[in-house]
Amino acid sequence: xxxxxxxxEQDYQNALKRLSEIFEAKADSPExxxxxxxSVLIEHYExxxxxxxxxxxxxxxxxxxxxxxxxxxDLASLxxxxxxxxxxxxxxxKLNLEMIRKLSRSLNIPTDVLIQDY
Numbered sequence: 040x041x042x043x044x045x046x047x048e049q050d051y052q053n054a055l056k057r058l059s060e061i062f063e064a065k066a067d068s069p070e071x072x073x074x075x076x077x078s079v080l081i082e083h084y085e086x087x088x089x090x091x092x093x094x095x096x097x098x099x100x101x102x103x104x105x106x107x108x109x110x111x112x113d114l115a116s117l118x119x120x121x122x123x124x125x126x127x128x129x130x131x132x133k134l135n136l137e138m139i140r141k142l143s144r145s146l147n148i149p150t151d152v153l154i155q156d157y
Contacts (some may be wrong), residue, residue, distance in 0.1 A: 040069060040072070040073045040076075042073065042076050042077065042080070044080065045080050045081065045083070045084040050084075051081070051084050051088075054077055054080060054081050054084075055081065057073075057077060058074065058077050058078065058081060061073060061074050061077075062074065093151060093152050093155060094152055095155070095157055096134060096152055096153045096154075096155050096157050097127070097128060097130060097157055099148050099152045099153070100114075100127075100128065100142060100146065100148065100153075101128065103146040103147070103148055104146075107146070111124045111125060111128065112124075114142075117138065117141040117142055117145055117146075118138050118141070118142070119138075130157065133157075134153060134154075139153040139154060
């Protein structure tokens, strides 16, 4: 096992290649240990060089509404009046703390997503 930090694109490509070679290794084998360490190194490199930004709060709400087959009127109990839901979804009104809490709990959207400015 020859494990080293992933610092360059070439190191990253080599690590991915090696990962695919040992992907089905048994956990308690030397290759399994290498797989586990290599996975952590690759994840660290990807998080640093290819960060994924959080989604837009309004788009996250719309996405969850679609997934849960909800209509604007279904959010009235969480946000307030039906007109207020429309204002939020059309970006004319910002989410307040109470709305964020209720939406997070009911729609299972992380608060980190909902508190962002938009």
